[in-house]
Amino acid sequence: MPANAKRHLVIHPDLPATAAAIAARLLTAVLDAQAARGEATIVLTGGTLGIASLKAVADSPAVGAVDWSRVNIYWGDERFVAADSADRNAVAAEVLLGVLDAHGLDRGRVHPMGSADGFATPEDAAAAYAQVLVDEADAEGTEGALPIFDVLMLGMGPDSHVASLFPDHAGAATTGATVIGVHDSPKPPPLRVSLSFEAINTARALWLVVAGADKAPAAGIVLGADPVTRERVPASGVSGTGGTWWLMDAAAAELI
DSSP, rough: TTOOOEEEEEEEESHHOOOOOHHHHHHHHHHHHHHSSSEEEEEOHHHHHHHHHHHHHHHHHGGGSSSSGGEEEEESSSOOOOTTTTTOOOHHHOOOOOOOOTTTOGGBOOOOOOOOTTSSHHHHHHHHHHHHHHHHHTTTTTTTOOOOOOOEEEOOOOTOOBTBBBHHHSHHHHSSSSSSEEOSSSSSSSSSEEEOOOHHOOOEEEEEEESSGGGGHHHHHSSSSSOOOOOTTTTGGGOOSSSSEEEETTTTTTOO
């Protein structure tokens, strides 16, 4: 992780407690962003804890406190499969989005990544998503090719991958693009679309949501004192401009 990153480590007893805490934190962050600039923009992740956290938001008694018509939603990565596949993060996220429809969610502000039945290749889907980001940045008057990401959530794999940026894989070394196509993913399915490090690291607040003992060795390396490269240990290469929060359960943190 870059030396100047403001890093915060928050450990909860178990996965359900971690998911509940992330949900409360996300609702507060959205409300704060809306109070500051009228809208909020969040980037969601999949995975067991990521989806459990979205379910906890949906179940929260405070969910109605947010003006969901003024929330923009993106994803950090996606499996390049059919649009209705259960493998897609966007499909799993319906545990929250379906509930938010009753709370005024504007589906025009929800931006899933392209699917295999909509694009010929992951690169085509990546280029289309990059253009969505440019268009949304233009619409909100943001300089550059990206909108403001108030909160960007990432899971981490046991191999230290984040989004679909895998160790010693081409995506982790890619520069000059905000969204990339991924081939031969070490984790099925093999084809994916992902934000790049360059896009991820523009987020104001970056949250790594990590649970499970299988994540402990990677977390110990990333949060340890020895220097590592993002190409070898991708989770070490992400940071938010306003801070990076590791939101973990005790099992994932046991080697820190």
